[in-house]
Amino acid sequence: MSTVEESQSANSQQFAVAEEEEGIRLDKLLAQRIATLSRARIQALIRSGNVTGPGDNAGAADGSYRVKAGDTFTVTLPPPAPAEPQGEKLDLDVVYEDDDVIVIDKPGDMVVHPAPGHADGTLVNALIAHCGESLSGIGGVRRPGIVHRLDKGTSGLLVVAKHDQAHQGLADQFAAHGEDGRMHRAYLALVWGTPLRPRDTIEARLGRSQSNRTKIAVVRGESGRHAVTHYERVHTFPTQAGPVTLLRVMLETGRTHQIRVHLAHVGHPVLGDTTYGSGFKAKAARLGEEAQEALAALDRQALHAAELGFEHPVSGEALMFESEPPEDLQRLLDALERDQTD
Template sequence: MTDDRYTDQQTDEIDESGEEQDELYEHFALTVDKGQTPMRLDRFLTVRMEHTSRNRIQAAADSGNILVNGTAAKSSYKIKPLDRISIVMPYPRRETEIVPEHIPLEIVYEDDDLLVVDKPAGMVVHPGHGNYSGTLVNALAWHLRELPLFREGNQRAGLVHRIDKNTSGLLVVAKNELAHARLAKQFFDHTVHRRYTALVWGNLPEDEGTITGHIGRSPKDRLKMHVFADGSDGKHAVTHWRVLKRYGYATLAECRLETGRTHQIRVHMAWQGHPLFNDERYGGDRILKGTTFAKYKQFIENCFALMPRHALHARSLGFVHPRTGEELRFESALPEDFRQLVEKWDGYTASARQSLDDES
């Protein structure tokens, strides 16, 4: 039997947790021996895989995460000699020790299968690249420390998607293998409802639109993602947007993810000439639109100081409950810094209109 369980595939992760990825990564792979007698798939894998229960394998198979010769197979499948078996998940395999940390979490919903967290800006989702403590995963390891899924110190335990360090908003976390497998499948199939609120530079050309462009790592800067318009590289990505409020020099918009590539909203909007307000990585941390008046410059600097991060909030999250089949929908109000930023722009545009009215 050939065992390739430690062969990872390419990851799009960069120096901080990005938006979700739509990629299946091989976590375990083997080729069945020539002399193998017929055996149920779940029983065969339980014998071959250390520290993995039959229930865990069955949950993975039920969710389409076990492939035999490239096709999803059920637990009852009878393996044959030379079958190629692989277990795939929508995140790369990693080995990092997780230290549980007693970090407060804003939990908006919790039951026996999952919880929904409203993540504050500044919190990294999982450890890595210089952020090995204080992450959401460290907090979950403490909060859910009595559950089997979180006892092994797996840095991906319970995670089915993620958002950037400086993006605030909603995340769903699985509490057991069944929930994890079924939720991950929903994200992979693009059936999850996700809405973001963003403040972008410039006046968007229409009231709504769609951005389509392959996203991959930038060939010039490994810390940035890049849009490959001709599809020559990267992965297919689609972002839908609609205008919520126009400020002339900036636009408040709702963004809906059809796919979930790393930094997708940020890089798609920047590619269209509308980077997120105060997004230092994609050029939104300087004055891109507006006047040259000192008063306006001071206004923008005050806005940057008020919200010293990119203006993006994961506002709405909806999915089918992995056990009951019930459709769940959650909403998160704008955090205080984002709310104050919007109020500041409201005040600025109202003042500008008043000045025009006075002059006319």
């Protein structure tokens, strides 16, 4: 085993290489020894000169350096850079929180990341203020580690990492998209019409629309990115405008706007989706008065991240959370239930 001893600085650690570790890459060795830092973070520390040794050996500045028995390295962890953007005290529905992760039930009108037109009032702003010093620095910056996103207009459950180790652990699970059994995500979507099969899979590649670069579209051939969406019917409302169906949707891949684009592609766009369901405005106008008012009040796509399960990135505990439809979506569901045809 290698030995580890703290230096005089609280932010520095010294590592001596044992015989059985000889030949291991420097960045891999240090990532094994410092569980709270990802390998990418270790590599950044090496590049920035925060890893020194052995002695004056220049190999210490290269993550690919093959360590030798008896080598001693000192790793200095600089304090996290101040958070950007600034934190804002905003209301958050915190479902779960510990020293490593936080699970939020995001309202439909909140943007996750600051962007042009949304410089503040975002989930990131709110998390920086809420978590404060418990954010130990993702990639050296005191910020929340966002590993998945929900579109503005999509409500529901979202997990965020507080430090590098948790960020890497969650990112690995989301990259696998549940194939290894560690992660589970399911959404509720209200769509126009009724899919023919009670459950089905949509497999269609997605890429930027050639006619409108702000939109995602189904693309043919080998262009675009592989995307797979599974769904099952939950309930059908026989409204005055024709059937509206509540679907439970599961993602096998996680592409931008995937659920909305795939459902529109098979002829069942999400209610309230002005980007991918704009052709259904006339149908919306044929709903009963109460349902029309509820859809107008929703003012977003009727899509909700209702189930989220994952393996805790530090403890390994299996966690599962469920979120009921928010008030605006539940009001629409109730109105559709009463909007029966004669």
